[in-house]
Amino acid sequence: MLPENLKYTKEHEWVKIDNDQATFGITEHAQSEMGDVTFVELPEKEASIEQSKAFSTIESVKAASEIYAPLSGSVTDTNEELINKPELINESPYEKGWICKIKLSNPAEADKLMDAMAYQQYLETLKK
């Protein structure tokens, strides 16, 4: 079940928005495609990231994928637990597997994102 309170991107990232803060992660679909995550390259604190640009890489045994920023801003916090337990992304992609938090620079960008229903429909089209 897709969490209703999150927004989604076509590259299978999710974002939780809290006023001018946002938290990023990857969706259930993405983690299942990747297989067991073995490594997460966390962004630097205070790094500035741009919507749709790659800000992190996630590695599994069979793939390495860039993660694209759903929104722009500057990194305030990263999930250090992922360093020793990258499998949190597989086990709990929407909660314990969060990747980083940012301070939004342009909250209006959120309009470009999909809500849970739109993302669900998007996933259906991919299945075909």
Add this chain to the structure above:
Amino acid sequence: MQLIFEKSKDGKKVFPVPENDTPAKFKLDKKYMRETSAELPQVSEFDVVRHFTGLSKMNLSVDSNFYPLGSCTMKYNPKFTEALAALEGFCDLHPFLPWLSGGARYAQGALELIYQLQKQLCEITGMSAFTTQPLAGAHGELTGILLIAAYHEHKGNRRKIVLIPDSGHGTNPATATIAGYQVKTIASDKNGVLDLNALKSSLNKDVAAIMLTCPNTLGIFNSQIKEVTDLAHKEGTLVYCDGANLNAILGRARPGDLGFDAVHVNLHKTFATPHGGGGPGAGPVGVKKELAPFLPVPRITRENKGNFGLDFNSKLSIGHIAPFYGNFLVLLKAYAYILALGKNGLLEVSENAVINANYIMHKLKDYYELPYNRGCMHECIFSASKQAKNGVHALDIAKALIDKGIHPPTIYFPLIVKEAMMIEPTETESKETLDSFINVMIELSKLAEDDPSKFKDFPKTTPVGRLDEVKAAKDLNLRT
């Protein structure tokens, strides 16, 4: 099995070094010396021999097992070429010798060998000139693209893009990137060959080259290949042939005649030099006349008197791809192989390679899905998608084969086939071996239907079972 380091013991009699018979004493300022000795194992020669002999027994290999690894051409490696490569007259020859004035006279045999090999390869591939410098297939690809880049540069416009089919080997796009080009992928059509319309719409004056494997990685020969190369040439685009699959067309078709401007051959595939557990290989590159001026230096030349020498004077040369002339001892084996087989032998190679692959294809097509139901060349591709419905994937079939003493085919390549299993028997395998393989594969397909859960336990008869690759990547332990 224990690591050699775990067998180390102080006081072991190690390999002796000649004594110092000069009156000089070793003296070097302490600041240039290492604090402690390198902790290399202290073991006897016999310990070493036991250890590595033991390790060798934990491998499947062509000499012991059927090894139908698609795209790798795991054919029999003739033993006489190994003996020739051990001759002192070759092994002990310093590569810089012919760079010295008067030195070439001491390396005439080696220089002649390279020269003659180049001529043989020109004739086999339909090219005008060859370089033997590239040290592996992928290195040959890079050489080819660098030559093409130099050619375009010389004409005033390097161009920006290299087109590669979606079925291309991973080394192709990796190579193009190193050569400074952007990669654009072209789709294959439903018959498994390059989609001509997709190609036409992507071709323009920004495209420096197209990299194609011929026959392609699905084991299919594109009958319209000349149209492809003609279309490219109209735009001034050059076409590079990844010659990994040359085994299928030896003596019957030549990349040069098909319109390719450059080609690399894999001596460790088509020309039977051993794979070595992952190298050394060799990837000589052949080119048409227009690319010859850019070939790496030094080039081997022959004077009127018949003497062989080196030519360094090439203003347009791209420089050095390797320090000298390539992996000479590998070149030597290929040269001997070509001499031994000769015209008829090489024709026999492609004939039997294609017969063997088609035989397997016909015998297994009722059991495994055939993504492209058409004749194949030297390798055939199946998909394990039918078995996957029961939870038995290509990986599981591979592991089951290991238990039967058969090295698995290539799996999950090319990327455009789901659950791909690429089988290349090569021409040196007998019908008995093929029949035995076919029976095992049929047996496995039945097991996948009747008792799919058994597969997760395979392999059971090897020194270790399925290894935890996730753990290997997470808990990185890359040395002791």
Add this chain to the structure above:
Amino acid sequence: MSYISNTQDDKLKMLQAIGIKDGDAEKLFKDIPKDLRARSFNIQPGKNEYEVTQHVKGLAEKNNTRLISFLGAGYYDHFIPAAIDALASRSEFYTAYTPYQSEASQGTLQAIYEYQSAICRLTGMDVANASLYDGGTAVFEATMMAMRITKKSKFLIDSGLNPIHKKILYTHSDNLPVDFKETSDVNKLLDDKTAAIILQNPNFFGTITDYTDIIKKAHNAGAVVIMSVYPLSLGILKTPAEMGADIVIGECQSLGIPLSFGGPYLGFMATKKEYVRKMPGRIAGVTTDALGRRGFVLTLQTREQHIRREKATSNICSNQALCALRALIYMCLLGKEGLKKVAQSSAVKAEYAKNILSKIKGIKLEKTLPTFNEFVIELPVKADKITQKMQDKGFIAGFPLGRFYDNMEKHLLVAVTEKHTKQQIDRYAKALELLLCN
């Protein structure tokens, strides 16, 4: 010769099974249009094994390896114990391929892991890869790696780097946005745009340096340090790790691999733990199976071409696995003490040669520079002429540096190894002396 196992009968049966009832194998090539068939195929008829062997042996005999050689310049004639050939020619090693199926390749994989470990212990670095083609392409791979780490593209190359390796570097990087500057004073040109400095120890001229301070300065400027080393010298010399280098590379030909007229050789690469994901090439790692048994696998494969394709760390696929096996066996045979002895023996014999040669009238030798097993002498005439005349006396006198450096036409690079005897060195010096007298 033919290595086909099928009989005519086998072929017919298989063709019939395929549906070609008339046994015409040509039909299998129907996808190749008639007008695209080979325009010519003028290859001589095949010969039998005896004939080919005689012919190739004849070519071997046209080479002369009996001259007493003092030629090095990056490639050295060290003694190779027979056990290496015996073990590396076991067909289970040399007729296997890349260990993608780990359960079927534990022999190869454990050997790679041990090789990686040996290289790390030799150089003092944290991790190593399974091999690169040679010491020259290794410089290029190191450069690309430094670019990935620093995201910068300016490189400073110390003038002591092997000139052939430098040429290889330039050819490979010709189409990449990199900037190279050669200099004899790396520190002077360092700035915050420098990605890396490239050093070599001992350098091409045989000189040993302690680069520790230079490396500190490079790090302060935000650059990484690439150091190319002569592996056998690490039997005694200060390691690149002790000096602080980040990426260590080199040519391992001197570790149990014959001169081979140019190849196959062996490039190695080792680095610090934190850079492992930026390192190219195959890497073997330890893991366990379901029963807890230790095993080895290729790991971090997502860096490589077969997964990452255009984003891969390198395009390398086949590497030099069998040569790495030879180097590993060499390091195991010699061991901790043996490698030290070989290095010392080479150095001390070179010391003897230096002493003898410096006494010859007309020869100038820089005695203050510390050297390992190779050094430069200056002759009163062009070195190339001398080496040519020395050939007639039965010696390859060394490498005439004028070949690469315009201002060094009289300079000769002389290499000595543990194989040389006092007698050979004496005779060499005598012959040289006689020549220079005339």
